[in-house]
Amino acid sequence: MTVEQLQVLEPEKTVDARGTACPGPLLEAKRAVTQVAKGGLVELLSSDQSSNRDIPLWAQKAGHEYLGTVEEAGFCRIYVRRAQ
Numbered sequence: 001m002t003v004e005q006l007q008v009l010e011p012e013k014t015v016d017a018r019g020t021a022c023p024g025p026l027l028e029a030k031r032a033v034t035q036v037a038k039g040g041l042v043e044l045l046s047s048d049q050s051s052n053r054d055i056p057l058w059a060q061k062a063g064h065e066y067l068g069t070v071e072e073a074g075f076c077r078i079y080v081r082r083a084q
Helices: 005-008 023-036 051-062
Strands: 013-016 041-046 064-070 076-081
Touching: 005 051, 005 064, 013 023, 023 041, 023 076, 041 051, 051 064, 051 076
Parallel strands: 013 041
Antiparallel strands: 041 076, 064 076
């Protein structure tokens, strides 16, 4: 998805993991995905640069859909759709 497409998404759940070091954002993402319906969208806010690598890899392994990342000033927004 493009940045513009990601920016208009309406997540079911937003998790603010900014200021949390690895593996905190990944653990928060795992927890959040279990709290939304199948097909639901989770938005993770993270200032930990390793999240840009870890979250997409985890999503793929777990069968979820990594939609993309939007870079902001000092943090990023990572979007994952829960597996059907």
